Amino acid sequence: xxxxxxxxxxxxxxxxxxxxxxxxxxxxxxxxxxxxxxxxxxxxxxxxxxxxxxxxxxxxxxxxxxxxxxxxxxxxxxxxxxxxxxxxxxxxxxxxxxxxxxxxxxxxxxxxxxxxx
Amino acid sequence: xxxxxxxxxxxxxxxxxxxxxxxxxxxxxxxxxxxxxxxxxxxxxxxxxxxxxxxxxxxxxxxxxxxxxxxxxxxxxxxxxxxxxxxxxxxxxxxxxxxxxxxxxxxxxxxxxxxxxxxxxxxxxxxxxxxxxxxxxxxxxxxxxxxxxxxxxxxxxxxxxxxxxxxxxxxxxxxxxxxxxxxxxxxxxxxxxxxxxxxxxxxxxxxxxxxxxxxxxxxxxxxxxxxxxxxxxxxxxxxxxxxxxxxxxxxxxxxxxxxxxxxxxxxxxxxxxxxxxxxxxxxxxxxxxxxxxxxxxxxxxxxxxxxxxxxxxxxxxxxxxxxxxxxxxxxxxxxxxxxxxxxxxxxxxxxxxxxxxxxxxxxxxxxxxxxxxxxxxxxxxxxxxxxxxxxxxxxxxxxxxxxxxxxxxxxx
Numbered sequence: 001x002x003x004x005x006x007x008x009x010x011x012x013x014x015x016x017x018x019x020x021x022x023x024x025x026x027x028x029x030x031x032x033x034x035x036x037x038x039x040x041x042x043x044x045x046x047x048x049x050x051x052x053x054x055x056x057x058x059x060x061x062x063x064x065x066x067x068x069x070x071x072x073x074x075x076x077x078x079x080x081x082x083x084x085x086x087x088x089x090x091x092x093x094x095x096x097x098x099x100x101x102x103x104x105x106x107x108x109x110x111x112x113x114x115x116x117x
Numbered sequence: 118x119x120x121x122x123x124x125x126x127x128x129x130x131x132x133x134x135x136x137x138x139x140x141x142x143x144x145x146x147x148x149x150x151x152x153x154x155x156x157x158x159x160x161x162x163x164x165x166x167x168x169x170x171x172x173x174x175x176x177x178x179x180x181x182x183x184x185x186x187x188x189x190x191x192x193x194x195x196x197x198x199x200x201x202x203x204x205x206x207x208x209x210x211x212x213x214x215x216x217x218x219x220x221x222x223x224x225x226x227x228x229x230x231x232x233x234x235x236x237x238x239x240x241x242x243x244x245x246x247x248x249x250x251x252x253x254x255x256x257x258x259x260x261x262x263x264x265x266x267x268x269x270x271x272x273x274x275x276x277x278x279x280x281x282x283x284x285x286x287x288x289x290x291x292x293x294x295x296x297x298x299x300x301x302x303x304x305x306x307x308x309x310x311x312x313x314x315x316x317x318x319x320x321x322x323x324x325x326x327x328x329x330x331x332x333x334x335x336x337x338x339x340x341x342x343x344x345x346x347x348x349x350x351x352x353x354x355x356x357x358x359x360x361x362x363x364x365x366x367x368x369x370x371x372x373x374x375x376x377x378x379x380x381x382x383x384x385x386x387x388x389x390x391x392x393x394x395x396x397x398x399x400x401x402x403x404x405x406x407x408x409x410x411x412x413x414x415x416x417x418x419x420x421x422x423x424x425x426x427x428x429x430x431x432x433x434x435x436x437x438x439x440x441x442x443x444x445x446x447x448x449x450x451x452x453x454x455x456x457x458x459x460x461x462x463x464x465x466x467x468x469x470x471x472x473x474x475x476x477x478x479x480x481x482x483x484x485x486x487x488x489x490x491x492x493x494x495x496x497x498x499x500x501x502x503x504x505x506x507x508x509x510x511x512x513x514x515x516x517x518x519x520x521x522x523x524x525x526x527x528x529x
Contacts, residue, residue, distance in 0.1 A: 052274055053282040055235040063296075066234035068278075088285040089235055090293065111282050 002043060044083070047113035055089065057096040058106045064097035071108045124164050128157060131174040132251030133336070137223035139181050140286055146230070146279050150248070152185035153177065159184075224249060225288050225340040228333075232301045233284045240275035241304050242311075247272055249336070250329045260311065260326050298341075302350050302406065305333050309354050313361075314510065327358055338393075348397035349406030355390035356413035359383040371516040375422045387417045408437045427457035444473040448480050452487070460491050478507035482517060489524060498524055 022028060036042040054070040082099070086092040089109070096107040132153070139149040156177050170176045231244040243261070246252045252260070258268035278284065289297040312326025334351035341347050363377040372378075394410045412433045415426050434450035447470055455463020464487040467480070474480035485500035501521040508514040 049281055053278050055282060068235055068237040068240070086283075089233075089283045090285050090289070092283075093235070109282075114281075 007047075046083075049111045049113050051110075053111055055093065055109045056106050057093055057102055057109060059097050059102040064093070064102075066093060070110075071106045121161075121165070123169055124161060127169055127173045128160070128177075129251040131177055133224050133227065133249040134222060135174050135177045135181065136248055137227040138178055138221055139185070140227065140230075141221070141223045142182065143185055144286075146286070147276050148185055148188060149181070150276065152181040152188060155184035155188075156181035222340065224336060226286050228301055228337065228340075229289055229297055230279060230284060230286050232297070232304045233279075234297075234300055235282060235284055236275050236278060238304075238307075240271055241300075242307055243268060243271055244275050245304055245333070246308065246326075246329060249333060252329070256325075260323075298344065298346070301337070302346060305330050305337065306350060306354070306406075308333070309357070313357060324361070327354070327361070330354055331358065343400065345397045345400035345402040346404040346406050348393050348400070349404055349408075349410050352390045352394035352397060353406050353410035353413055355386045355393065356410060356417050359386035359390065359417060365512075369512070370519070371512050373516070374416060379420060382417065387414075390414065390417070403436075403440075405437060405441045408433050408440065412437075425456070427453055431457040444470060444477065445479075448474055448477070448483055452483050455487050455490075460487060463487060464491060476507060478504045478513075478517075481507065485517075485520065489520075494524060 033042060033045065051070040054068075056067050056069065056071045058065045058067075082095070084092060084095055086095070092109050096102060096109050099107055101107070136149060136153055139153060140146055143149045143152070159180050160173075160177060164170070164173075227248060228245065231248055232241045236244070239261075243257050246257050246260070247254065254269050254272060255265050257272075258265045261268070263271075288294075309327055309330035312323040312328075312330065314323075331351070331354050334347070334354055337347045338344075338351050359382050360374070360377060362383065363379070363381040364372055366372055390410065391414050394407065394414055397407050397410070412430055415430050415433075419425055431450065431453035434446065434453045438446045438450055448467065451463050451467035451470065453463075454466060464484075467484055467487060470480065481500045481504035485497045485504060488494075488497035488500055498521060501517055501524065505514055505517045505521065508517060
């Protein structure tokens with residue numbers, strides 16, 4: 001059975017305490033990943049670019065509605081994900097509009113975290 | 118014209134074209150904007166001494182390219198790797214910039230990028246004015262009554278998203294073009310309406326916004342000559358703008374279409390608007406902007422309000438309601454029917470919209486006007502009162518108050 005662990009945190013909060021700074025340090029993350037790999041549980045992991053770069057797609061009456069920002073209605077839960085390698089945002093949005101659940105809920109499209117962002 | 122004024126004028130005229138070409142060559146929105154900003158600083162120094170060059174656009178592009186290469190060389194290796202190209206691949210700047218024709222016109226790509234639906238609408242508007250209009254950040258901030266840091270942040274965030282989320286720099290492919298063009302036209306019309314609203318804002322800034330929207334509309338018609346709706350929008354804006362002088366009295370009070378001094382309408386703008394609308398209609402691809410421009414043209418063509426062809430206007434609102442059904446269109450359609458056929462029939466139709474239009478002040482103002490015309494004074498006074506409560510625009514509220522006062526005075 002595979003599990004997707006989604007990490008939620010307040011982006012706007014700074015790193016105030018030493019513990020918080022420790023939690024942000026790359027070494028802490030690498031250590032955990034090594035531990036998971038050694039245990040044979042790690043399939044794939046990655047961070048996401050900040051929500052400021054998120055775009056949401058909904059399909060209503062056959063039309064794709066594209067809006068800036070993350071999906072914010074809290075009464076819907078994350079039901080799965082696709083990780084795609086696309087040329088640009090328009091290609092990713094096109095695929096997002098093809099996902100059947102876009103007609104019921106919405107698809108948040110977020111680029112993966114990258115070092116230059 | 119002083120050197121500084123001439124530099125400013127040149128800068129505004131050339132900004133969009135130079136920036137669009139620069140983004141095309143550098144492949145990076147932020148870098149291109151920063152480099153163009155550097156080039157402008159250079160231009161201020163040089164042009165004040167030597168005068169504005171023969172081809173200011175080419176001059177700016179050449180210098181901006183050099184500044185971009187300097188900037189890339191000073192970047193840390195990690196940041197440099199993140200750029201889509203290496204500095205060696207940037208076309209070498211020419212020592213003696215040639216004719217302006219040497220700059221490829223890539224403004225259409227820039228327009229579509231700035232108006233990409235993945236950006237918030239307010240960011241689309243701000244970015245379009247900043248990059249294509251060449252308005253400074255403080256100018257854009259003033260136009261939308263927000264503080265300069267807020268506007269700077271809005272623009273920075275939009276640029277960052279274009280880069281980080283991979284918003285493409287291109288004219289959308291055929292299957293995406295219609296909806297993306299709709300979004301682009303909507304942004305231009307929004308800029309126009311922001312300027313046209315008779316609000317308490319700085320009148321000069323507002324006129325500039327209308328002028329900017331019309332200029333953008335012209336550029337779009339030039340770049341997309343086959344788009345009937347681009348022409349429709351340009352015609353609509355010109356026809357509305359032709360009444361600018363007549364819309365406010367000497368005291369700054371709002372004057373409605375019916376009561377405007379038609380000799381103060383700008384006949385050049387009316388003629389141009391109608392000619393452009395004719396070109397649009399000849400393309401045989403009808404759309405809501407063309408219909409609205411046609412309605413506006415019917416008002417513009419007659420010398421007195423009494424000879425307005427309301428029957429034709431009511432028919433055009435029927436068409437518009439089919440194309441873009443909305444409560445606002447229905448309110449206007451009801452008024453046109455009242456004026457064209459029968460006041461009672463129009464009023465009945467209008468009152469049937471109450472549930473949807475309850476919080477829309479022009480609805481209550483329209484009800485009040487029709488009630489007044491049908492001698493239902495008390496009901497009319499109530500409707501004016503409701504409109505006044507809902508209206509947040511001081512100039513329009515003052516107008517409604519005057520209507521209310523006139524009505525209640527005559528009752529006494």
